[in-house]
Amino acid sequence: MTDVLIVGAGPAGLFLASELRLAGVDTVVVERHPRRPDHCRGFTLNARALDLLARRGLADRLISEGWQAPQAAFSGLPVTLSLAGARTDHPYTLGIPQTRVEEVLEAHARDLGADIRRGHELLTLDQDAESVIPTIGTEDGEYPVRAAYLVGCDGGRSTVRKQAGIDFPGTEATRFSLLGDVEFAESEALPYGVTTGPAGAVLVIPRPGYVRIVTSDPQPPANKDTPVTLDLLQTAVDQALGRHVALRAARWLTRFGNAARQAAQYVRDRVILAGDAAHIHPPAGAIGVNVALDDAFNLGWKLAATVHGTAPSHLLDSYHEERHAVGAHVLASTRAQMLLGDADDRLEPLTDLLTRVATHPAGNRAFAEIVTGLDTCYDMRPDTTHPWLGRLAPNLILGTRAGDTDIATLLAAGRGLLIDLTNGSAIRESAAGWADRVDIVDATCPDHPELRAMFLRPDGHTAWLHTAEHENTDNLPRALQHWYGPAGHPVTGASAHTFR
Numbered sequence: 001m002t003d004v005l006i007v008g009a010g011p012a013g014l015f016l017a018s019e020l021r022l023a024g025v026d027t028v029v030v031e032r033h034p035r036r037p038d039h040c041r042g043f044t045l046n047a048r049a050l051d052l053l054a055r056r057g058l059a060d061r062l063i064s065e066g067w068q069a070p071q072a073a074f075s076g077l078p079v080t081l082s083l084a085g086a087r088t089d090h091p092y093t094l095g096i097p098q099t100r101v102e103e104v105l106e107a108h109a110r111d112l113g114a115d116i117r118r119g120h121e122l123l124t125l126d127q128d129a130e131s132v133i134p135t136i137g138t139e140d141g142e143y144p145v146r147a148a149y150l151v152g153c154d155g156g157r158s159t160v161r162k163q164a165g166i167d168f169p170g171t172e173a174t175r176f177s178l179l180g181d182v183e184f185a186e187s188e189a190l191p192y193g194v195t196t197g198p199a200g201a202v203l204v205i206p207r208p209g210y211v212r213i214v215t216s217d218p219q220p221p222a223n224k225d226t227p228v229t230l231d232l233l234q235t236a237v238d239q240a241l242g243r244h245v246a247l248r249a250a251r252w253l254t255r256f257g258n259a260a261r262q263a264a265q266y267v268r269d270r271v272i273l274a275g276d277a278a279h280i281h282p283p284a285g286a287i288g289v290n291v292a293l294d295d296a297f298n299l300g301w302k303l304a305a306t307v308h309g310t311a312p313s314h315l316l317d318s319y320h321e322e323r324h325a326v327g328a329h330v331l332a333s334t335r336a337q338m339l340l341g342d343a344d345d346r347l348e349p350l351t352d353l354l355t356r357v358a359t360h361p362a363g364n365r366a367f368a369e370i371v372t373g374l375d376t377c378y379d380m381r382p383d384t385t386h387p388w389l390g391r392l393a394p395n396l397i398l399g400t401r402a403g404d405t406d407i408a409t410l411l412a413a414g415r416g417l418l419i420d421l422t423n424g425s426a427i428r429e430s431a432a433g434w435a436d437r438v439d440i441v442d443a444t445c446p447d448h449p450e451l452r453a454m455f456l457r458p459d460g461h462t463a464w465l466h467t468a469e470h471e472n473t474d475n476l477p478r479a480l481q482h483w484y485g486p487a488g489h490p491v492t493g494a495s496a497h498t499f500r
């Protein structure tokens with residue numbers, strides 16, 4: 001028995017496990033692979049992902065190990081997107097292997113007490129009114145688990161999604177690429193970046209001791225799972241360039257397509273989806289890890305409150321509402337990038353127009369914020385028009401009785417946060433009924449003298465604001481009740497599970 005069973009120890013599953021453990025939820029993670037794969041899929045974290053990780057104290061370590069590029073890219077447009085001036089505390093893209101990110105997340109989740117079981121594969125999934133009952137297969141046989149909730153973080157081909165009967169509508173892959181982590185037989189046989197030949201293009205990405213090659217798959221087999229061989233990649237590269245460039249020492253060979261699909265429901269009864277299990281999209285913008293982390297961050301505190309029986313009834317559904325909308329934007333943005341990359345004359349006027357927009361400083365910033373998710377803004381039923389409402393709150397420096405601190409540090413405990421800058425008692429008094437669930441901090445904020453108070457959800461998104469211009473104290477109890485349920489009387493019953 002466990003409160004939550006997470007299927008899949010990729011970025012989504014591992015980050016979610018930490019978030020649940022932070023809130024004291026019993027969490028088991030099952031991962032079918034006995035050990036982490038030797039190959040690495042992604043190599044980047046974007047500004048939004050770093051902002052989120054920073055709110056749990058996880059960013060600095062990764063930043064110290066990676067390399068920073070102060071820009072983002074919108075494939076298909078010949079314009080660099082500057083992150084200078086974007087609404088982020090980390091105005092750069094961090095180069096860091098996905099495998100390293102996963103190592104750090106796994107260590108963190110284990111430190112917090114997550115039970116991570118490698119070599120354990122979800123085989124089947126049953127549900128009754130009170131629990132989910134999956135069967136887990138291991139080398140030594142099968143065993144059943146009973147969990148109050150089950151989260152499928154098991155990637156694009158999610159068994160959980162299929163077993164739960166959740167539709168995955170979208171568009172089929174129309175094009176495939178071959179990827180190889182290889183060495184050139186002759187050093188620097190091709191430059192880094194894109195080399196265009198008479199029949200296609202080859203992308204070369206430098207890696208320590210090898211290169212990553214990506215080129216079109218000229219004749220994808222009927223069964224797309226047919227293994228890619230070095231010979232096949234060699235033929236495709238030579239064909240694209242119209243000359244022989246000898247490759248050797250393949251470390252990883254794979255094929256990927258441009259399918260775009262999104263789960264119709266992120267939450268179905270006691271089964272929930274996050275990360276690639278909930279959405280797959282073309283690889284443009286290298287955003288998959290980042291969106292997976294973002295899903296987990298949004299879900300963690302909501303699922304924890306639901307498990308503890310303190311959540312208002314709509315809270316878990318708000319995960320679907322908020323993240324399905326973001327996922328749809330990611331699909332649209334990545335598909336648009338793929339389209340613009342098409343050699344289609346009809347797209348030229350559109351490319352020209354978008355290039356002009358992206359060259360304009362305001363347009364450039366808008367594109368940068370869209371492709372990195374920095375434009376993420378959740379609906380807080382606005383009662384003010386303050387630009388921070390619904391957005392990830394900036395990491396303000398605050399003075400407190402205990403000394404200087406900042407918002408990211410105060411959020412590290414994973415609880416809601418009410419910052420009171422009024423030096424009075426009215427705010428604290430009107431929030432007193434929620435003090436068991438929300439940290440109330442008296443502070444000063446010299447950088448924002450107009451700010452009086454703000455309430456942040458555990459995911460750092462601003463749910464209520466009170467400023468000199470936006471007088472708003474009456475709405476604080478309403479905001480607290482919306483996200484935490486009634487004052488002093490946590491909701492119990494329907495949403496609480498029965499194992500405690």
Ligand SMILES: Cc1cc2nc3c(=O)[nH]c(=O)nc-3n(C[C@H](O)[C@H](O)[C@H](O)COP(=O)(O)OP(=O)(O)OC[C@H]3O[C@@H](n4cnc5c(N)ncnc54)[C@H](O)[C@@H]3O)c2cc1C
Binds near residue numbers: 007032123159286291
């Ligand atoms: C070639 C390539 C390059 C990429 N580059 C980037 C990049 O630069 N930046 C970026 O942000 N994204 C990149 N991505 C995308 C990124 O790798 C994924 O979006 C990301 O890993 C999704 O995380 P996840 O946790 O949702 O799923 P995954 O990382 O896929 O994790 C799912 C886990 O579930 C496990 N699993 C599956 N089924 C079961 C089961 N039945 N029982 C138990 N365990 C199971 C799997 O073994 C796996 O470990 C790239 C992807 C590819 C293929």
